[in-house]
Amino acid sequence: MKKIFIVTGEYSGDIHASHVVNALRSINPDIEIEGVGGENLKSAGVKLFSDQKKMGAVGLSPSIIFNHFVLGKKVVDYLTKEYKPDLVLLIDYGAFNLSISRFLKKAGIKVFYYIPPQVWASRKWRINTIKKNIDEVLCIFPFEKTLYEKYGIKTHYCGHPLVSQLPQKADKKEFFEKHGLDVNKKLVSIFPGSRKFELKYLMQTFIKSAENLQKKHPDLQFCISHAPNLSDDLYNKFLTKCGCNFKVIKGENQALLSVSDALILASGTVALEACLYQTPMIIAYRGPWLFYLIYLLVRCIKRVSLPNIIADKSIVPELLMADVNVQKISYEIEKLLFNEEYRAKNIQELGDVKSLLSDKNSSQEAAKVIAQALSN
Numbered sequence: 001m002k003k004i005f006i007v008t009g010e011y012s013g014d015i016h017a018s019h020v021v022n023a024l025r026s027i028n029p030d031i032e033i034e035g036v037g038g039e040n041l042k043s044a045g046v047k048l049f050s051d052q053k054k055m056g057a058v059g060l061s062p063s064i065i066f067n068h069f070v071l072g073k074k075v076v077d078y079l080t081k082e083y084k085p086d087l088v089l090l091i092d093y094g095a096f097n098l099s100i101s102r103f104l105k106k107a108g109i110k111v112f113y114y115i116p117p118q119v120w121a122s123r124k125w126r127i128n129t130i131k132k133n134i135d136e137v138l139c140i141f142p143f144e145k146t147l148y149e150k151y152g153i154k155t156h157y158c159g160h161p162l163v164s165q166l167p168q169k170a171d172k173k174e175f176f177e178k179h180g181l182d183v184n185k186k187l188v189s190i191f192p193g194s195r196k197f198e199l200k201y202l203m204q205t206f207i208k209s210a211e212n213l214q215k216k217h218p219d220l221q222f223c224i225s226h227a228p229n230l231s232d233d234l235y236n237k238f239l240t241k242c243g244c245n246f247k248v249i250k251g252e253n254q255a256l257l258s259v260s261d262a263l264i265l266a267s268g269t270v271a272l273e274a275c276l277y278q279t280p281m282i283i284a285y286r287g288p289w290l291f292y293l294i295y296l297l298v299r300c301i302k303r304v305s306l307p308n309i310i311a312d313k314s315i316v317p318e319l320l321m322a323d324v325n326v327q328k329i330s331y332e333i334e335k336l337l338f339n340e341e342y343r344a345k346n347i348q349e350l351g352d353v354k355s356l357l358s359d360k361n362s363s364q365e366a367a368k369v370i371a372q373a374l375s376n
Contacts, residue, residue: 005085006035009093014038023367080107101133114138159360170255186261193266194227209329226250275307278350280336282317286324
């Protein structure tokens with residue numbers, strides 16, 4: 001029986017991994033699969049070596065670095081000395097996955113990387129590590145295949161997983177009734193991120209911006225998306241402090257994205273999800289200044305959000321660091337909501353981005369390549 005080990009680090013990677021597992025099992029039901037993941041991989045029948053909650057933190061603090069080092073050593077020791085898989089599939093989470101890839105390669109274990117680090121956006125030197133330690137890259141953007149093959153890296157373009165995995169738009173009337181929203185009022189939804197430090201740096205400003213907008217436009221209503229990996233207490237700490245009565249919706253991200261009239265987003269994959277639903281949005285992102293200065297040094301492109309990167313032009317307004325303030329957020333949201341010509345153009349350009357992505361079923365493509373590699 002062939003054996004695979006999958007390493008994910010965050011909630012989105014866990015979802016994508018579960019789809020690959022299901023596709024793999026439809027090709028070969030006898031594959032044994034273990035991994036580092038969450039509830040989605042567990043539900044797909046994968047035996048978890050470790051829960052990804054231990055990997056969800058990011059940053060340069062000694063405790064985070066130490067925890068990642070300890071877990072990385074445990075994973076490598078288990079794979080090289082005990083489990084000895086035929087193939088390891090790394091998914092996203094570049095810092096951790098690239099750090100263990102060299103030990104796996106040294107041990108002679110075949111290593112594939114699905115949703116590889118975005119070396120085209122920053123830290124381009126990582127491509128040398130990928131070339132040295134990864135047997136095949138399973139990429140999700142069409143321009144990535146050209147980039148990796150330029151460096152002599154075996155690459156298969158799978159298409160973006162969101163194109164096939166994203167649910168259809170929710171029924172707006174049903175969604176509004178379910179959550180006690182007024183179907184006659186425009187809805188602005190806030191997605192403050194899925195990491196604790198993102199809430200720390202963004203949530204208060206996002207809430208104040210919503211309060212300012214609601215004061216100026218009483219016919220607006222607001223929802224806050226609750227990331228499933230973060231505790232209720234963390235959200236309540238911000239909401240109690242401001243005394244607002246905004247709806248907080250947990251576990252229905254895609255539905256909320258699809259029925260909103262405008263969005264205030266932290267940067268991330270959620271921006272591409274919103275783009276595929278053609279929901280107008282702004283990106284507002286702030287963090288520690290040290291991280292931002294480092295980002296300025298390592299970035300390869302000046303755009304932040306995926307819709308803008310894919311389109312290679314500014315479609316989605318991006319507010320960074322000092323620009324993340326009540327006045328600028330309010331101004332950009334008002335333009336998206338009330339300037340009809342601007343809004344129509346924005347929606348049309350978001351639709352153009354979707355057409356640039358493949359209609360391939362990404363997880364099935366990845367599974368086919370992995371199954372073929374296991375049969376050789």
